[in-house]
Amino acid sequence: MEDIKKIFAFAKEYHYKLYSSILMAISSVLLGIVPFYLVYKIIMAFLKQPEVEFTYLLKMTILILAVLIAKSYLFLKAMSASHEAAFDTLMGMRKSLAEKLIKMPMGEIKKRSSGQLKNIIVDMVEEMELILAHLIPEGVSYIVVPTILVICIFFLDWRLALAALGTVPISLIIFKLMMQNNEEKMEYWFKAGDKMNSNIVEYISGMEVIKIFNQTTSSFSKYTDSVKDYEKYTLDWFQESWNYMAGFFVILPATLSFIVPLGAYFHLQGTLTLPAYILVMMLAMGLGEPLSKLARFIESITMIKRKSQAINEMLASEELDLNENDLAPVNHNITFDNVSFAYDQEEVLKNINFLAKQNNVTALVGESGSGKSTIAKLLVRFWDPQKGKIRLDGVDIKKLSFARLMETISYVSQDIYLFDTTIRENIRMGDLKATDQEVEAAARLAQCHEFILELENGYETFAGDAGNKLSGGQKQRISIARSLLKDAPVIILDEATAFTDPENEDRIQTALNDLIEGKTLLVIAHRLSTIADADNIILMDQGRIAAQGTHQQLLKESAIYQKLWRAHQEAMEWDIKVEGVKANV
Known part of the structure; x- marks a missing residue:
């Protein structure tokens, strides 16, 4: 029950609402018993005298009606107060989970699929409403x-x-028999649900590929198999429990089963008066409904406990050490000092040492999987290195406040994400205080102003879910505009122009070159031609720095760089031949 208690902690600001809802709920249920007592009084009136005055019966009927109305009113007020407290609490839980995600290393987040995260933050939190709005007062x-x-x-x-x-x-x-091996069954059920949620999210995200290759739900076996597995296990488990549940819910509220025959026996023996016998039966009838409803909560407690455990586990996950000091770097030289890093047990960076100077362009090149993007992500503290230090102006970035570090660095990732809001607001996320004119100026620098104006509603056009209404190149340029608007002293471009056509890529490179003064620019690129003029090129190979220097130096001294350069030149001249027809690409 410790996990459920932690959920209650989120409701501490709203305890007064919960307490008032409990009092009103108790009063409501107590009022529900009063009609049984009033019926008892009517029966006793008839037993005392065969003819009962009509006015007495009318008064009792009106009183019963008034009590039932009061019962319903108090229940309504109790539920209103408990639901207000519940939904305020759910809001607090979701805010806490969102803040937790910001503080967690990306490695911890990526251990959970998007389906699992959606299940925890949306579904499981929503089901905590049962505890707060119903389980407590009712x-x-x-x-x-x-x-x-x-x-x-x-x-x-x-x-x-x-x-x-x-x-x-x-x-x-009966309940104990029903709950046999319940923990193991529930564990598998939750895992099956997580797997199904993850595959549903993957299926929806990959819909474009599925359509292009003419796949169907049946051929996308991961999706269909997980749904069928979840359905089969759920139905088998429920069918196994239904007979027990039916017996449990029939027998528990059947309070008259023993009272009626035993009471009759005691009355015939002369040890129980008739009025007492009738009153006991009427009170016992009022006992049945609360017990029946209580039983419905009992069956939910185990499941709620498991879901609250998942929420609390996420809230207790590892966090990055986020300082709150006010250290501010004077210059923006970046130093990697013997940095090593591993995803779980797989080491992807080994003893990385380099200096990225202010007013310089430092480029990272190498084959896919060589560790280039990991270096960028360590710099923005998506993770912390297991060994070594990353310094900004000679200060370990872990000693800078996270807010200060984020103000200092502008990161354009190769995984571009646009929110489903207007293009203007997507760009403005770089600086929420920016004017419309400043937003449009950044868009011009990123070479996206013209295509934005051609859209149906210009800057007020919605980008769609994850920016799906725009092409890859358009999204990339908007992402660059957002970064330029931020105007941070350190700029990281991780394949930032990969989807951009050559003409716009040249324009963006020119714009970035104009803005380099006073800034530190770290560029990750596959197209070597885009970084040939970089002040320092760092060549990565299998998680290590194989060589570094200018383009000309590396061409002379590094066989690996020579190989990459030849491959790049060949790719630029790549063509497709079909039945004797040559088409340059």
Whole structure:
């Protein structure tokens, strides 16, 4: 229950709402018992005298109606207060999870698929509403009220009080049988659900490829198999439990099962008065509904516990050490000092040493998988290196506040993401205080102003989900505009012009060259021609620095660089031949 208690901690600001909802829920359930007592009074009136005045019956009917209305009103107010507290709490939980994602290393985030993250942040958090909005007010009332009723019956006749609880041990035996191996079954069920969610997200994300290659849901086996597996396991598990559940929910609220025959026996023996017998039966009937509803919460507790555990595990995940000091770098020289880094156990960077100077262009080149992008991601602290230090102005970047580091660095990733908002707002994310004129000036520098104006609504055009309404080159130029608007002293371009046509690539390179004054520019590129004029080119090979120097120096001294340069030149001249027809690409 410790995991559920941690969920309650998010509701501490709204305890007054929860407490008031509990009081109103208890009052509502207690009022639900009053009609049974009033019916008892009517029965006793008829037993005392055959003819009962119509006005008395009318008054009792109106009173019963008024009590039922009051019961419904109090329940409505209780649910209103508990739901307000619940949804405020869910908002707090989602904000905490979002903040946690910012603080977590990317390695920790990537251990979870997007489907798993969606399942935790959206689905599992949403299901915590059951605890906060229902389990607390209703669950407490369904415990308190039956307890009060049993005590009342105990004062009337202790034997019938025990009889009223006679269904409880039988129900608990059935419940225990139903819960056999429940932990193992639930673990597999959650894993099957996570797998299905991940594959659904992958299926939707890859819809373009699926359509292009004329695939169907049946041929995309990862998707269909995971859905079928989840469906089959869920139905098999539920079918196995249904008979037990039916027995549990029938027997537990059947409080009259023992009271009616035993009460009749005691009355015939002369040890129980008729009024007491009738009142006990009426109170026992009021006992059935709360017990039945309480049972519905009991079956959910195990599942809620497992889901709250997943939420708390994510909130307790490893975080980057984010300083809050006010250190500010004077210059923006970047130093990698014996840096080594591994994803889990796989070492991808080994003893990396280089200096990227301010007012210079430093380029990282090498084959795919050589560690170029990892260097960029370490610099923006997506991860921290296991060995060595990364310094900015001689200061270990881990000693800078994360906010200061992010203000200092502008990072254009090869994995471009645009939000489903206007193009203007996507660019403005580089500087939220920027004016429309400043946004458009950055767009001009990034060579995207013209194509934006050609769109249906210009800068007010929505980019679509993940920018899917734009081409790869268009998204890349908008991403560069966003970076230019930020105007940070350190700029990292990770294959930032890979999808851009040669004409616009030249224009962007010219714009960046004009902006290099006073800045440190780190460029990762496959097209070697784009970095031939770099002040320092660092050649990566299998996680190590194989050589560094200018383009001309590396052509003379590095066989690996010579090989890359030849491959680049050949690619520039690449053509396609089809049945004697030659088409230059």
